[in-house]
Amino acid sequence: MEQQLILDDALIAKYDQSGPRYTSYPTAVQFHDGFTADDYAQIARDTNASGRPLSLYFHIPFCDTICFYCACNKVATKDRSKGDEYLQRLYREIALQGELFDRSRPVEQLHWGGGTPTFISHAEMRELMRVTGEHFQLLPDDQGEYSIEIDPREATAETVGVLREIGFNRMSLGVQDFDPRVQKAVNRIQSEEETLAVLNAARAEGFRSVSIDLIYGLPHQTRESFENTLERIIDVGPDRLSVFNYAHLPQIFKPQRRIEVNELPPPEVKLEILHMTAAKLAAAGYVYIGMDHFAKPDDELAVAQREGTLYRNFQGYSTHSNCDLVGMGITSIGSVGNCYAQNLKGLDDYYQAIDAGQLAVFRGVRLSKDDELRRDVITRIICNFSLDFSAVEKQWNIDFKDYFGPELEQLAGMVDDGLLEIRGSGIQVLPVGRMLIRNICMVFDAYLKDSKGQRFSKVI
Ligand SMILES: C[S@@+](CC[C@H](N)C(=O)[O-])C[C@H]1O[C@@H](n2cnc3c(N)ncnc32)[C@H](O)[C@@H]1O
Numbered sequence: 464m465e466q467q468l469i470l471d472d473a474l475i476a477k478y479d480q481s482g483p484r485y486t487s488y489p490t491a492v493q494f495h496d497g498f499t500a501d502d503y504a505q506i507a508r509d510t511n512a513s514g515r516p517l518s519l520y521f522h523i524p525f526c527d528t529i530c531f532y533c534a535c536n537k538v539a540t541k542d543r544s545k546g547d548e549y550l551q552r553l554y555r556e557i558a559l560q561g562e563l564f565d566r567s568r569p570v571e572q573l574h575w576g577g578g579t580p581t582f583i584s585h586a587e588m589r590e591l592m593r594v595t596g597e598h599f600q601l602l603p604d605d606q607g608e609y610s611i612e613i614d615p616r617e618a619t620a621e622t623v624g625v626l627r628e629i630g631f632n633r634m635s636l637g638v639q640d641f642d643p644r645v646q647k648a649v650n651r652i653q654s655e656e657e658t659l660a661v662l663n664a665a666r667a668e669g670f671r672s673v674s675i676d677l678i679y680g681l682p683h684q685t686r687e688s689f690e691n692t693l694e695r696i697i698d699v700g701p702d703r704l705s706v707f708n709y710a711h712l713p714q715i716f717k718p719q720r721r722i723e724v725n726e727l728p729p730p731e732v733k734l735e736i737l738h739m740t741a742a743k744l745a746a747a748g749y750v751y752i753g754m755d756h757f758a759k760p761d762d763e764l765a766v767a768q769r770e771g772t773l774y775r776n777f778q779g780y781s782t783h784s785n786c787d788l789v790g791m792g793i794t795s796i797g798s799v800g801n802c803y804a805q806n807l808k809g810l811d812d813y814y815q816a817i818d819a820g821q822l823a824v825f826r827g828v829r830l831s832k833d834d835e836l837r838r839d840v841i842t843r844i845i846c847n848f849s850l851d852f853s854a855v856e857k858q859w860n861i862d863f864k865d866y867f868g869p870e871l872e873q874l875a876g877m878v879d880d881g882l883l884e885i886r887g888s889g890i891q892v893l894p895v896g897r898m899l900i901r902n903i904c905m906v907f908d909a910y911l912k913d914s915k916g917q918r919f920s921k922v923i
């Protein structure tokens with residue numbers, strides 16, 4: 464039973480409201496342009512006193528073709544020279560950011576995300592890592608967690624070899640669904656062979672962890688069709704799996720307007736798919752980490768969750784809670800000291816700032832003590848499915864029941880529904896509450912009181 468996903472349809476229906484995914488708290492909705500690049504630079508320099516390790520995120524936005532469901536920050540182009548124009552600016556940003564942080568601070572975590580990071584050439588990949596190593600202290604192989612998002616249509620076995628050579632030891636592969644009908648409807652034609660070629664190369668090259676992304680709720684999907692995809696994925700045994708719920712928000716994500724609403728599976732079919740997925744992955748030995756993520760029980764995420772050391776940030780779940788996160792490239796978000804800072808979203812604006820020798824931060828937020836405390840509480844709950852009051856009291860010098868009196872009262876309804884238990888010493892999320900973890904976290908979110916969360920996706 465431990466770490467399994469148990470679904471209760473009636474409770475899912477009752478709690479099916481929009482909500483944040485808490486990759487940050489406060490969420491990006493609270494970022495504002497009163498927070499400037501200078502504020503960020505000052506806070507970043509101040510963190511050097513801590514000597515904390517660093518986590519670096521690089522955003523490579525380009526995609527050769529656009530998948531209609533996509534909600535990521537991407538730029539569609541077939542012109543590969545765009546990669547070079549972008550990288551020239553990224554190198555300058557790396558230098559500007561590198562000046563802020565002491566070289567003695569090791570890069571424990573590094574991630575290339577997108578868009579499609581493998582859009583750039585092998586030579587460009589080598590150069591990006593070389594420039595990074597000029598300005599930051601990269602760790603020797605396997606002492607760090609260096610990961611990359613790969614579109615198997617944009618990578619060969621040779622690409623995988625290059626990535627391993629320059630220091631990557633983890634990857635996630637975008638698959639979504641193997642069904643040709645689904646693939647056609649979402650404009651992502653990708654053969655099983657392409658996917659397996661990259662996965663096998665990753666194993667041959669000694670990647671420590673391979674994760675696969677699937678999406679349920681796409682056009683034409685049925686329980687049977689998705690089961691077929693899932694079985695083929697289970698057969699090849701990735702270390703981790705992300706099974707994302709497709710969020711159809713065409714007013715926000717333009718490519719989604721090309722998806723026919725009447726081809727989308729209705730909520731009851733999505734729920735069937737989810738039941739099947741939970742059962743199949745449990746039978747195959749995967750444990751539920753939370754928020755769409757599954758892992759083999761010996762994977763370090765699953766181990767960290769059992770040991771209470773799991774952490775969550777913009778890259779999803781990780782084991783590196785002690786890092787300052789430096790985001791580079793358009794739209795990327797950093798989490799440094801007590802602030803979040805986001806870079807400009809458009810290529811032209813980003814190029815203009817960097818060409819003028821400036822950081823590209825255009826908004827952010829400085830966390831108050833209350834924000835930091837609530838972030839800690841939300842992170843503990845979402846990662847560990849439990850909360851030890853005394854740990855929070857000790858860290859923040861508060862009396863939990865005094866400080867969070869109204870929140871504990873609000874949780875009473877969830878206790879009655881069997882989502883969680885509140886004992887004298889803490890909160891324990893029960894198996895049916897795991898799927899509804901964001902609803903539980905939302906109780907501790909001070910900013911939801913006056914917004915109804917329309918910008919966020921739903922549970923199902
Ligand atoms: C940046 S992409 C991964 C790398 C690469 N671009 C690719 O597609 O293979 C990140 C992942 O987000 C997920 N994703 C994108 N749009 C989504 C949406 N609207 N709903 C749910 N998941 C989505 C997909 O599973 C995708 O693999």
Ligand code: SF4
Binds near residue numbers: 528534637
């Ligand atoms: S899913 Fe990946 S490849 Fe497809 S459009 Fe989004 S970022 Fe690009």
